[in-house]
Amino acid sequence: MFPRLLSLSTNQDLSRYLHLFLSPVLHRCALPLVHPDLKSVPICCAALEELSIKSSFGNIVADRQVLCDSIRLCKGLVALACPPLDWTTWEYLSNLPTLLTLEIWDVPFSLGWRNPKIAPFLNVTRLYFYTKTAAYTIAVTQHLEFPSLIQFEMEVFDLPWAEAEPLFHALSRYKTLSHISISSRRSS
Numbered sequence: 001m002f003p004r005l006l007s008l009s010t011n012q013d014l015s016r017y018l019h020l021f022l023s024p025v026l027h028r029c030a031l032p033l034v035h036p037d038l039k040s041v042p043i044c045c046a047a048l049e050e051l052s053i054k055s056s057f058g059n060i061v062a063d064r065q066v067l068c069d070s071i072r073l074c075k076g077l078v079a080l081a082c083p084p085l086d087w088t089t090w091e092y093l094s095n096l097p098t099l100l101t102l103e104i105w106d107v108p109f110s111l112g113w114r115n116p117k118i119a120p121f122l123n124v125t126r127l128y129f130y131t132k133t134a135a136y137t138i139a140v141t142q143h144l145e146f147p148s149l150i151q152f153e154m155e156v157f158d159l160p161w162a163e164a165e166p167l168f169h170a171l172s173r174y175k176t177l178s179h180i181s182i183s184s185r186r187s188s
Contacts, residue, residue: 009052019044030054034063034083042073049098052081054105081105081128084136087118090144094119103128104136120145128153134163141170151179159184 005023009030014021018037022044029041029048033055042048051074053067067082068089074080077096081103085093093099100123124146129137134156152171159167159182171177 028052030081034067036066038066038070039073042070042075047076048074049076049078051077051079052103053083054081055083079103084131090140091118094121094144097123099124101126101128103130104140105130118144120147123148125149126151126153130155132157134159134167138163138167138170141167141173146174147176149174149176151181152177153179153181154183156182156184158186 001020003023005021005026007028008021008026011032013033015035015037019040022040024045025047026045027047028050030052034053068086071089072092076098078098079101080099083106084104102124121144125148127146127149131137137154171180
C-alpha cells in the first residue's frame with residue numbers, strides 16, 4: 001500500500017494492519033511489541049537496517065521465539081533494539097557484519113548455562129541495556145566479544161555490589177571502550 005515507505009514508527013499495535021505498511025525499501029521499523037506476523041517484516045523489507053521492538057513479552061515463550069526467528073531473517077541490520085535474545089540469535093548476530101548498535105530492553109531473562117562458541121561482534125561499537133537486574137548484561141559481556149566496542153550504556157533498576165563487580169570485570173576486557181554510562185535507581 002505504501003511502496004516507497006522508508007520508515008515506520010508507531011506506538012500502536014498494528015498486528016492486523018502491519019502488512020499494509022511493509023515496503024521493499026523500508027529501512028527503519030519501530031514497533032511497540034512482538035506479534036505473530038513479525039516475521040513478515042524482514043521477509044518483505046529486504047532493505048531493513050533498523051529494527052526496534054521495546055516492549056515486554058505478553059506470552060514470553062511464544063513471543064521470544066517469534067522475535068528471535070524474525071531477527072534471524074534480517075540480513076542487513078545496522079541497529080537492533082529489542083527484548084533479550086537467546087544464544088542462537090546472539091550467534092546469528094555475531095556473523096552480521098553490518099551490525100553496529102545493540103540495545104536490549106525490558107524483561108529479565110536467563111541465558112542459561114551454555115558455553116557459547118560465538119564469533120566476535122567485529123563491528124558493534126555501542127551496547128545499551130535497560131533491565132531490572134544486571135544478570136543478563138553480565139552474561140552477555142562475559143561470554144561475548146566486542147573488539148570494536150566504544151560505548152557501553154546501562155540503565156538498571158537495582159545494581160548491588162555483588163553484580164557490579166563482575167560487570168566491571170567483564171567490561172575491563174574491552175580495551176576500545178571510551179564511554180561508559182551506568183545508572184541505577186537502587187544500589188546496595
